[in-house]
Amino acid sequence: MRAAQAGDAQAYRSLLSALRPWLLSYFRRRLHGSEGEDLVQMTLLSLHEKRHTYNPDAPFMPWIAAVARHKLIDYVRKTGRHVHVELNEELGLADGMQPDLAARDVAVLLAQLPKDQARVISLHKLQDMSVDEVSRATGKSPSAVKVIVHRGLKKLQALVGVSKREAADE
Structure with missing residues (x-):
């Protein structure tokens, strides 16, 4: 492209x-x-x-x-x-699609976030840890984990060109 x-x-x-x-x-x-x-x-x-x-x-x-x-x-x-249509489709x-390409794309995207935010998202979304597990692993409150994940996912959507309107439609 x-x-x-x-x-x-x-x-x-x-x-x-x-x-x-x-x-x-x-x-x-x-x-x-x-x-x-x-x-x-x-x-x-x-x-x-x-x-x-x-x-x-x-x-x-x-x-x-x-x-x-x-x-x-x-x-x-x-x-x-x-x-x-799955909301969290692979x-x-x-x-x-080759898994190594998908993993590379995810790594490239996460690298564009602050390290702490990328780590929290990785633990919660990629390693399937619960909010409480991520909270314990990072020392952050469960509420803070939820906010970090939410804001980070919004940033990732913006990076791949998903507008706020398109995200709301889903």
């Missing part, structure tokens, strides 16, 4: 080709029939229209996964269908 933003047409074509199977898998797991193909096209079009909003310093997969998720939500709203891990 970085090369595509810099004007490399071949890199952009490669990106679109590489994303297509991942997007198709993502949508097929959530919908039945040929609807997945339509959503792939809508997502790729949205990527094309919004590519200027991608921050090249941020990981790409969380950004494109958010775009795909929003396209799915928009589609479901328009058609009146009901599908199950961004693409079951859809063929």
Whole structure:
């Protein structure tokens, strides 16, 4: 994506080709029939229209996964269908995204937060520790842990380009 933003047409074509199977898998797991193909096209079009909003310093997969998720939500709203969309989905891990890439993207994002905030989020969200366990491990009150996690997640959403309105829609 970085090369595509810099004007490399071949890199952009490669990106679109590489994303297509991942997007198709993502949508097929959530919908039945040929609807997945339509959503792939809508997502790729949205990527094309919004590519200027991608921050090249941020990981790409969380950004494109958010775009795909929003396209799915928009589609479901328009058609009146009901599908199950996890609030805390593993961004693409079951859809063929390599775990080492996901771990790298998470590390890059967490590195952009203050160390204490990144540690609390890592303990609570990545290591599945309860608020009380994180409180004991860090010496912070449970209320402080909740506030740190909430504010840190808001910062992470901003880093991957999720607006306040989009976050509220979810």
